[in-house]
Amino acid sequence: MSPSSPMPPDGSPARPLLDDAQTALLAERLLRLAGRAGAASPAVAALLGDVVATLRALEQAGRLDQANALAAAAKSLRTATRDLDLARARIFVGLGDPLAAKEALKEELRYFPDNEPARAMLAALEAGLPREVPELDPDLTAILPVIRPYTMVGLPRLASLFFLAKRACQRDIPGDFAECGVAAGGTSALLAYAIKRYSQRPRRLYCFDTFSGMPDPSPEDQHAGLDANATGWGAGTCAAPEASLREVCRRLGVEDAIVPVAGLFKDTLPVAAPSISGLALLHMDGDWYESTRDILVNLYDLVAPNALIQVDDYGYWEGCDQALAEFFAARGERMALRCIPGGVGAVLSKPARKGPGA
Ligand SMILES: C[S@@+](CC[C@H](N)C(=O)[O-])C[C@H]1O[C@@H](n2cnc3c(N)ncnc32)[C@H](O)[C@@H]1O
Numbered sequence: 001m002s003p004s005s006p007m008p009p010d011g012s013p014a015r016p017l018l019d020d021a022q023t024a025l026l027a028e029r030l031l032r033l034a035g036r037a038g039a040a041s042p043a044v045a046a047l048l049g050d051v052v053a054t055l056r057a058l059e060q061a062g063r064l065d066q067a068n069a070l071a072a073a074a075k076s077l078r079t080a081t082r083d084l085d086l087a088r089a090r091i092f093v094g095l096g097d098p099l100a101a102k103e104a105l106k107e108e109l110r111y112f113p114d115n116e117p118a119r120a121m122l123a124a125l126e127a128g129l130p131r132e133v134p135e136l137d138p139d140l141t142a143i144l145p146v147i148r149p150y151t152m153v154g155l156p157r158l159a160s161l162f163f164l165a166k167r168a169c170q171r172d173i174p175g176d177f178a179e180c181g182v183a184a185g186g187t188s189a190l191l192a193y194a195i196k197r198y199s200q201r202p203r204r205l206y207c208f209d210t211f212s213g214m215p216d217p218s219p220e221d222q223h224a225g226l227d228a229n230a231t232g233w234g235a236g237t238c239a240a241p242e243a244s245l246r247e248v249c250r251r252l253g254v255e256d257a258i259v260p261v262a263g264l265f266k267d268t269l270p271v272a273a274p275s276i277s278g279l280a281l282l283h284m285d286g287d288w289y290e291s292t293r294d295i296l297v298n299l300y301d302l303v304a305p306n307a308l309i310q311v312d313d314y315g316y317w318e319g320c321d322q323a324l325a326e327f328f329a330a331r332g333e334r335m336a337l338r339c340i341p342g343g344v345g346a347v348l349s350k351p352a353r354k355g356p357g358a
Helices: 020-034 042-060 064-075 084-094 098-111 116-128 138-150 155-170 186-198 242-252 265-275 289-302 318-331
Strands: 176-180 205-209 258-262 279-284 303-311 337-339 346-349
Touching: 020 042, 020 064, 042 064, 042 084, 064 084, 084 098, 084 116, 098 116, 138 155, 138 186, 138 242, 155 186, 155 279, 155 303, 176 186, 176 289, 186 205, 186 242, 186 279, 205 242, 205 265, 242 258, 258 265, 265 289, 279 289, 289 303, 289 318
Parallel strands: 176 205, 176 279, 205 258, 279 303
Antiparallel strands: 303 346, 337 346
16 A cells, blocks of 8 residues: 555645546546556556545535545555545535544544544544443443444444353353454454453454455445445445554454454455364454355354354345345255344354254
8 A cells, every 4th residue: 555645735726626527537547447456556646646635626516426436436446545534534424424434534544643634523523423322341341442443343233242252252162263354453352352351262363354445346235225336435445454453452462362364255264264173253244245255155164053143234235135145045044143233233143053944
């Protein structure tokens, strides 16, 4: 990833506003560049700097849908660009989605921690957001201030994941833990902490991710009728380097429990699976149809009887729901699933014995 030039400060001469066709052409150009190997170059970095300024102009002109599409195309280049996620955050606010804005700002600050306008906007959004409640395990409460800046996962799903991890350790279910979809490492750190705090046997947490952001979505990947790339959370988003995972785990003193595995699930899981003797817990957080399918195909049979699997995206990304339904239908097995309070995410139970209708 290569940093590029910053957004001009407010008050600088306004950039000539691109019309609709020019904006669409620019987005197409970025998407074509993203499809080429070795797209990262000083010229691309400079182009992205210009795109950031264009996004600001579009946002100020109230052309938020076009700005959103252009920002998604820029993210698909997977090149850390100062102010790009800040621009996305402003667009999300304009579109009435402060939660998404908050996550975009966290992404900006992962790569550009000195970006004070982004930090100030995040603080302002956090001050204005309603408090998330549930009654929490005191051990989770204690680590939350450390993990929250490193996770996109909301409190109900964090609470559920912590409960599942603690349960697996207290019931002494055999096997390691695996997380597919790590991003900045917040939920990995939570799981590694649970291992260190409660496990009665040695175990490790496998952390699978590209460590360079979301791969390209497929047509199944939609939310509320929008293609994934049009939601503002498409290819190249959720990016964080492996160093971020290591950093949050180090802060909790649990770095020795993790095994990071970088690459696409379809490449890494088949190679890693034979060396994993079993899984006491699986956290699936890969969002997309193909990602969910690849996790299930490669890891489901490793999950121990009576163990639990948390699916972060169930009920949100339609491709994730479809991959789950297809996987269980093809095996002739019932999908034993309960939704997590809060409307997104679910917990799957692995039956005690495998078999039709089990
Ligand atoms: C929503 S984020 C994970 C959020 C994280 N659990 C947290 O605590 O914030 C999804 C992650 O899955 C990864 N991912 C999705 N599909 C993948 C695939 N097929 N191979 C590797 N990584 C993938 C992305 O790189 C991204 O970091």
